[in-house]
Amino acid sequence: MNNRHNILLFITVSLFVALAGGSSAGADQTTVDEIVSKANRAAFYQGADGRAQVKMTITDNQARERIREFVILRLNVEEGGAQKYYVFFEKPDDVANMVYMVWKYTDKDDDRWLYLPALDLVRRVASGDKRASFVGSHFLYEDVSGRGIGEDVHELIEETDEYYKLKNTPKDPDSVEFAYYELWIDKKTYMPTRAEYHDEQGSLYRVVEALEIQEIQGLPTVIRSKASDLTGGGSTVTEFSNVEYNIGLTDDIFTERYLRRPPVRWIRR
Amino acid sequence: MDSEIDSMKQRICGAVFLCAFFLSLSARAWAFQLSDDFPEIHGFLEGAGGLKFKDGTTKHDDYNLLEARLQLRGRYYPRDFLNRWTPEINVKGDFLLDGYFGGATDVSLRELNALITPAHFMDIKLGRQVFTWGTGDYLFVNDVFPKDYVSFLIGRDDEYLKAPSDGVRISLYNKMANLEVIAIPFFEPNVIPTGERLSFFDSFQQGIAGRESERVLIEPPRQPSNTEYALRAYRTFGSYEAALYGFYGFYKMPRGYKNEALRQLYYPGLSVYGASVRGPVAGGIGSLEAGYYDSREDRKGDDRLIENPSFKALCGYERDLGNDLRVGVQYQYEQILNYTEYQAALLAGDFFWDEYRHLITARLTKLLLRQTLHLSLFSFYSPSDHEVYLRPSATYDIKDNVELSIGANLIWGDEDKTEFGQFEENTNVYMRVRISF
Numbered sequence: 001m002n003n004r005h006n007i008l009l010f011i012t013v014s015l016f017v018a019l020a021g022g023s024s025a026g027a028d029q030t031t032v033d034e035i036v037s038k039a040n041r042a043a044f045y046q047g048a049d050g051r052a053q054v055k056m057t058i059t060d061n062q063a064r065e066r067i068r069e070f071v072i073l074r075l076n077v078e079e080g081g082a083q084k085y086y087v088f089f090e091k092p093d094d095v096a097n098m099v100y101m102v103w104k105y106t107d108k109d110d111d112r113w114l115y116l117p118a119l120d121l122v123r124r125v126a127s128g129d130k131r132a133s134f135v136g137s138h139f140l141y142e143d144v145s146g147r148g149i150g151e152d153v154h155e156l157i158e159e160t161d162e163y164y165k166l167k168n169t170p171k172d173p174d175s176v177e178f179a180y181y182e183l184w185i186d187k188k189t190y191m192p193t194r195a196e197y198h199d200e201q202g203s204l205y206r207v208v209e210a211l212e213i214q215e216i217q218g219l220p221t222v223i224r225s226k227a228s229d230l231t232g233g234g235s236t237v238t239e240f241s242n243v244e245y246n247i248g249l250t251d252d253i254f255t256e257r258y259l260r261r262p263p264v265r266w267i268r269r
Numbered sequence: 270m271d272s273e274i275d276s277m278k279q280r281i282c283g284a285v286f287l288c289a290f291f292l293s294l295s296a297r298a299w300a301f302q303l304s305d306d307f308p309e310i311h312g313f314l315e316g317a318g319g320l321k322f323k324d325g326t327t328k329h330d331d332y333n334l335l336e337a338r339l340q341l342r343g344r345y346y347p348r349d350f351l352n353r354w355t356p357e358i359n360v361k362g363d364f365l366l367d368g369y370f371g372g373a374t375d376v377s378l379r380e381l382n383a384l385i386t387p388a389h390f391m392d393i394k395l396g397r398q399v400f401t402w403g404t405g406d407y408l409f410v411n412d413v414f415p416k417d418y419v420s421f422l423i424g425r426d427d428e429y430l431k432a433p434s435d436g437v438r439i440s441l442y443n444k445m446a447n448l449e450v451i452a453i454p455f456f457e458p459n460v461i462p463t464g465e466r467l468s469f470f471d472s473f474q475q476g477i478a479g480r481e482s483e484r485v486l487i488e489p490p491r492q493p494s495n496t497e498y499a500l501r502a503y504r505t506f507g508s509y510e511a512a513l514y515g516f517y518g519f520y521k522m523p524r525g526y527k528n529e530a531l532r533q534l535y536y537p538g539l540s541v542y543g544a545s546v547r548g549p550v551a552g553g554i555g556s557l558e559a560g561y562y563d564s565r566e567d568r569k570g571d572d573r574l575i576e577n578p579s580f581k582a583l584c585g586y587e588r589d590l591g592n593d594l595r596v597g598v599q600y601q602y603e604q605i606l607n608y609t610e611y612q613a614a615l616l617a618g619d620f621f622w623d624e625y626r627h628l629i630t631a632r633l634t635k636l637l638l639r640q641t642l643h644l645s646l647f648s649f650y651s652p653s654d655h656e657v658y659l660r661p662s663a664t665y666d667i668k669d670n671v672e673l674s675i676g677a678n679l680i681w682g683d684e685d686k687t688e689f690g691q692f693e694e695n696t697n698v699y700m701r702v703r704i705s706f
Contacts, residue, residue: 093311093670119427119430124554126588126595127549129592132591256447257440264357
């Protein structure tokens with residue numbers, strides 16, 4: 001179970017990033033696995049639930065901008081385990097009112113649904129390539145829904161007063177596009193603040209970073225993050241607003257009923 | 270009277286297009302919001318054209334799509350009215366300027382409904398709305414709600430395959446199973462080719478017919494006893510969804526002869542009973558659906574003028590192959606029941622249908638250029654009816670609110686009377702440009 005936990009990546013849904021209150025164990029006795037596990041919990045499982053308004057600004061290599069806006073609702077089913085996500089699209093206009101719903105598991109493939117309001121159609125979506133782009137941005141599905149801790153070998157390669165730096169090497173190199181990535185984790189909060197992805201030649205080609213962190217309801221929260229493609233060019237900046245934790249989301253929100261009838265109470269705040 | 274209404278529709282459409290035009294010139298912010306309480310208005314302005322290559326006897330030989338369309342839609346949450354029931358009001362209307370019919374205009378309401386939650390376990394949606402359920406992709410077993418196959422064949426957006434109905438949908442939720450009951454008091458048939466725009470197989474004409482077709486389609490009288498009912502009970506078992514379906518109403522296709530001499534067809538009574546399951550299978554999504562079509566007016570199958578009862582089964586599988594490439598395949602089995610009685614009842618010279626029909630479909634979807642270019646190929650192939658229908662399309666988002674689509678409806682069939690083969694002459698290539706706001 002433990003090795004199935006998703007490693008945190010700090011964007012999108014990791015808005016629910018949070019402070020590991022009181023977990024200021026000394027670095028000496030903190031093993032690599034503990035760091036990874038704590039960071040995972042801090043990033044993805046803080047609070048019982050959460051909500052945020054998300055704006056993604058996608059800039060391509062010719063400086064053309066595209067905007068994606070959505071509201072995201074998240075509910076922890078079990079601490080450190082299964083979760084449910086509800087994504088309500090607002091922009092661009094042609095996808096307004098579309099809903100994407102995910103039941104995330106740690107021990108099997110996610111269940112995903114897409115609701116197309118024009119057709120009143122509830123589609124089941126095959127959960128597939130986790131290294132594919134999320135809504136056309138430079139963030140990948142795995143940045144959003146997390147990467148299984150057990151999928152990489154983790155080494156602590158640097159430790160300063162501020163952060164831990166981990167090197168993560170995939171156990172199955174054919175399943176991903178990177179050879180390894182380095183992750184900076186804030187020592188106080190266990191929040192990852194930067195990830196650098198390297199290819200087989202060792203050259204850096206992708207960076208994901210937290211640009212701005214704010215405390216919301218006492219929980220440190222990434223409110224601006226950026227993913228950059230260093231070879232192809234282009235980047236995506238994600239901004240989170242109206243972030244709220246522990247708002248009392250219930251299990252029934254994440255069902256077909258609310259795909260057809262968006263829960264306005266949680267979407268318009 | 271009709272001409273008065275038509276002329277009024279013309280003027281409304283004219284005014285609306287003019288407004289839309291000026292709006293598109295002046296408005297930098299496309300979506301506008303008058304006040305907090307007022308609903309946001311969204312929609313699009315679209316131009317579409319489709320060329321065809323085979324001469325026939327339709328109104329125009331070289332094209333079957335040429336139109337401008339404005340869609341406006343709004344969703345409104347009244348705050349001071351029935352607040353406890355969290356009401357929601359949806360409106361969606363299309364204004365169409367149809368170049369195929371010499372610039373004829375049309376206003377069509379796709380949605381005008383109110384959605385309320387009178388109890389925590391109940392939703393009610395009343396008014397004009399689109400109903401969809403079932404597991405098929407472009408194939409329908411238990412979804413016997415009206416479809417618009419004209420829009421489908423000429424290359425309009427997928428949205429238009431589903432035609433709206435006037436009715437009420439009552440949804441009841443509980444842990445054991447959720448229940449949906451739909452009542453449709455006003456019968457709405459499928460929109461099918463009539464020969465004006467698209468040619469089709471007309472049994473009265475002994476073959477493919479265009480404008481010479483003189484079929485008369487007679488709808489069930491509008492009376493309370495002709496209300497259609499549809500029911501679905503569904504629940505999830507872990508990651509799997511299961512549903513039972515029931516329908517009591519009429520065929521949406523004119524599957525019965527009322528009066529052969531007068532070329533009258535009608536929509537016979539139909540009940541459907543079915544079930545479906547859907548869930549993860551071997552790294553993808555698998556689905557299975559079946560339905561029994563009870564042709565109430567010809568249960569025995571010995572009336573040559575009315576469709577026999579039948580059985581339909583559908584299985585599907587969809588998978589993400591990575592790199593934004595998806596593939597989906599389906600197989601549909603159809604069987605005419607009581608076929609011996611049907612054969613015995615046929616007269617010399619009657620057209621007849623085979624007992625079995627097999628249909629295979631495949632959908633390939635590939636996204637490119639940061640998911641701004643969507644390539645798709647949907648293909649229908651019937652090994653029993655010897656027909657192929659290919660729907661390739663490419664859609665490119667030039668900007669977030671400007672979309673260009675090109676595509677084609679390519680049809681081949683050995684026989685004139687088969688489901689897709691009859692539309693061979695309508696093969697077209699189309700283009701659409703849409704500005705959303």
